[in-house]
Amino acid sequence: RELVPFFRKWNWINKPIGQTEIDFTRTNFLSPWAITLFASYILWLREVLHKNVRIKINTRSVSGGYLVRSGFCDLLGLSYEREVVDAHILERTTKLRRISTSSEIPSFAKEVMNLLAIEDEEIAGAVKYALVELLRNVIQHSKCTIGGLCMAQYYPDTGLVELVVADLGVGIKKTLHNKYPEIDDDIKAVKFAPQPHISGTFAPAAYSTMNENAGLGLFFIKEIVTLSGGGFFLGTGKALVNIWGDNSGRQRKTYFQS
Numbered sequence: 215r216e217l218v219p220f221f222r223k224w225n226w227i228n229k230p231i232g233q234t235e236i237d238f239t240r241t242n243f244l245s246p247w248a249i250t251l252f253a254s255y256i257l258w259l260r261e262v263l264h265k266n267v268r269i270k271i272n273t274r275s276v277s278g279g280y281l282v283r284s285g286f287c288d289l290l291g292l293s294y295e296r297e298v299v300d301a302h303i304l305e306r307t308t309k310l311r312r313i314s315t316s317s318e319i320p321s322f323a324k325e326v327m328n329l330l331a332i333e334d335e336e337i338a339g340a341v342k343y344a345l346v347e348l349l350r351n352v353i354q355h356s357k358c359t360i361g362g363l364c365m366a367q368y369y370p371d372t373g374l375v376e377l378v379v380a381d382l383g384v385g386i387k388k389t390l391h392n393k394y395p396e397i398d399d400d401i402k403a404v405k406f407a408p409q410p411h412i413s414g415t416f417a418p419a420a421y422s423t424m425n426e427n428a429g430l431g432l433f434f435i436k437e438i439v440t441l442s443g444g445g446f447f448l449g450t451g452k453a454l455v456n457i458w459g460d461n462s463g464r465q466r467k468t469y470f471q472s
Contacts (some may be wrong), residue, residue: 221332234259237270241277246310246367247447249284250378253310256290258358258382285309295422306368315363319349326366330375341438348379348432356383374444386450401471406446408436408457440465 231438238244259265270279271287273294281287287294289310296404307309308325311318323345332338352362358381387403410433436446440459448455454470 233266235270237269238271238277238281239270239275243349243438244277244280246376246458247364247378247380249281249310250363250380251288252367253286253289254360254363254380254382257312257363260300261360262382283307283309284367285311289363306370308366310363310365311351312363313349316350316353319346319353322349322364326375326377329366329368335440340434343433344431344438345377348435351431352379352383355389356381356464358383386448400451401469404448404453404455404469405449407450408432408446408455 238254256267256269259267261417269290269292269295271281272293273282273287281328284307285359286292289312308329311322313319313322320341323342326345327338327342330338330341332341342445349362352358361384362379362381364377364379366375366377367458381399383405386407387397387400389404390397390403394406397406410430432448439446440457441463443459443461446455446457446458448457452472454466456470458466460466
């Protein structure tokens with residue numbers, strides 16, 4: 215429920231001056247989406263803007279311990295006291311990682327599929343295909359110099375899995391605009407992108423045997439998630455769509471713009 219306010223109040227485009235400090239010591243709870251977005255932002259500050267970033271974490275707190283277990287500290291090269299971590303907690307987490315090439319996708323996809331533990335082979339195959347396509351989109355279209363970041367977490371109390379993929383690339387609107395001139399703002403981008411066969415690679419209706427699956431990654435992810443009663447969030451630029459499914463398969467869509 216905090217995702218929308220988070221996006222509305224933080225203008226990621228602003229370029230900080232001098233040293234940036236990110237303080238997690240007073241944070242009581244962190245979701246995988248927040249960890250992934252903060253990590254992306256920090257890498258962007260460091261590697262693209264060449265800023266000095268100071269990160270404060272209390273590793274003995276609940277949120278600080280989760281930052282350690284999630285792989286956040288390892289990814290960013292932060293030192294911390296090595297402590298014994300509950301093996302059961304690690305089994306429920308696919309650690310945060312950076313994906314810069316297509317060759318890095320299969321191992322992450324395999325870990326996520328192990329986390330999901332889908333018994334039906336056909337459903338498992340569809341989920342894995344959609345996940346790989348989603349990650350491939352980041353590599354092929356985002357043009358993000360720091361690559362894409364991803365993480366997954368299983369919550370045994372609810373049976374839900376939270377999967378996050380984030381990048382700080384050119385955005386969906388710019389990716390699709392050349393092929394679809396009518397997509398001229400971020401709201402239109404988040405409305406069009408989850409539809410089938412919407413691709414920044416191929417022109418509309420230009421499908422053949424080789425590319426007939428183009429533009430299906432986001433669509434399949436959205437359908438699989440909502441048909442199982444889950445939620446699908448897609449954010450780009452100043453827009454965000456929140457799509458939830460119910461037990462009857464109906465989708466509820468809410469659009470936000472900052």
